[in-house]
Amino acid sequence: MPTSTAVSRRSWLHSALAASTAFTTAGLGLPLAAHAAQAKAAAAYPVRPVKVVVPYPAGGVIDVTARAVTDALAQRWGQPVIVENRPGANGNLGAQAVHQAAADGYTLLIGSTFTVINPLTDKTTRYRTSDFVPVASIGSTPNVWVVPASAPWRTLQDFITQARQQPGAFNVANPGQGSSNHLGLERLAASAGIQITQVNYQGQPPFITDLANGQIHIAPLTATLALPHIQSGKLRALAVSAPTRLPALAQVPTLAELGLGDATVVPWSGFMAPAGTPAALVTQLQAAIAEVQAQPAVLQRYATLQAQVPERPQDFAQLVQREQQRWSALLGAAVKTASAP
Helix, strand or coil, X not given: CCHHHHHHHHHHHHHHHHHHCCCCCCCCCCCHHHHHHHHHHHHHCCCCCXXXXXXXXXXXXXXXXXXXXXXXHHHHHCCCEEEEECCCHHHHHHHHHHHCCCCCCXXXXXXXXXXXXXXXXXXXCCXXXXXXXXXXXXXECCEEEEEECCCCCCCHXXXXXXXXXXXXXXXEEECCCCCHHHHHHHHHHHXXXXXCEEEECCCCHHHHHHHHCCCCCEEEEEHHHHHHHHHCCCEEEEEEECCCCCHHHCCCCEXXXXXXXXXXXXXXXXXXXXXXXXXXXXXXXXXXXXXXHCCHHHHHHHHHCCCECCCCHHHHHHHHHHHHHHXXXXXXXXXXXXXXX
C-alpha cells in the first residue's frame, strides 16, 4: 500500500479515536444521562463476544475477506468475534437476522450489493437499505471478464463483434440475481448493444468447469477465483471491471479503457450495523476496523485474495449512497430475470 494511504489512515484514526470520546449532546433532544450512558458503553465496548453475520457460504471471497478483518479485531479487542455464515435468499436471510437484532454493536452484518439491490427488486425483502448503518468498507475484489482458453476471441471487442452478429447465441454465467456479476453482465450487454443468454448458477465456483470446457462462453469472475485458472491456461482474461488495472493482470485492460466504462460494476462489501446504533459506537468501530486493516498480516491476506483495501473505510456510507442512486436510476422496478439453466 502506498505510504500516503497509510499516513492518511493513521491521521484519520487519531481523529476518530478522539471523536469517539468527545460525544456531544447538543441538539439531540435526549436526556444528558442517556448520552452519558451511551458514551460509557462505547468506551467499554466490547465487553462480550461480537457476532458478525456473513450472508454467504463459508470459504467464499467475501467470507474470507471478512475473516481477515474479524480475526484481527478479535486480537485487538481481546474478545471473540464470531463469524456466522447465513446464506440464502440472495443475502436476505442474514440481513433480516441483523435487522432484527439489538442496535448495540454486538451483531453486525457484512453487507454488499444485495443490501441496495434487493429492496429495489425483490418484493419479499423485509428491510430497507436505510435499516442499516454503513460502518466501514472491507474493500472489493474486482471481477474479470474471462472466456475459455479455447475460445477464438483474443479481445473483448472480438467477442462483442461476434455477439452482435449472432444475438443470443452465446451463454454467460449468472451466479446470483443482483450480484455484482449479474449487474455487470447486464450493464455490458446494454453498453455494448448485444444479447447474451444468461444461465443461472448458485454462486461462482459451480460455473468455472462449464466455462473452462466451453459450455459457458464468457463470464465476469472474481479475480480471486479467476487468477489461478488464467495462470494455468484454462481461461483467458479479456477485461477487468475495476477503476484501474490489477497488478496481477497488468496486461489486461479495464472496461473503461475499452470505451465501456458504463459497464464497470465494482463489487463492494463492508460492516453494517442495525439502524439506531449509537454514533459514538459506530465511530469507535470505524477506528478499530481502519486500524486492523493497516496491519501487515491483514494486508498480506488481502493481497493473496487479489482484494483491494479501501483507502478510507469510514467513507462506506457515501459509497452505499452512491450505489443506491446509481441502481435506483438504472434498474427502475426490477432487474431482468435470468434464464433457467
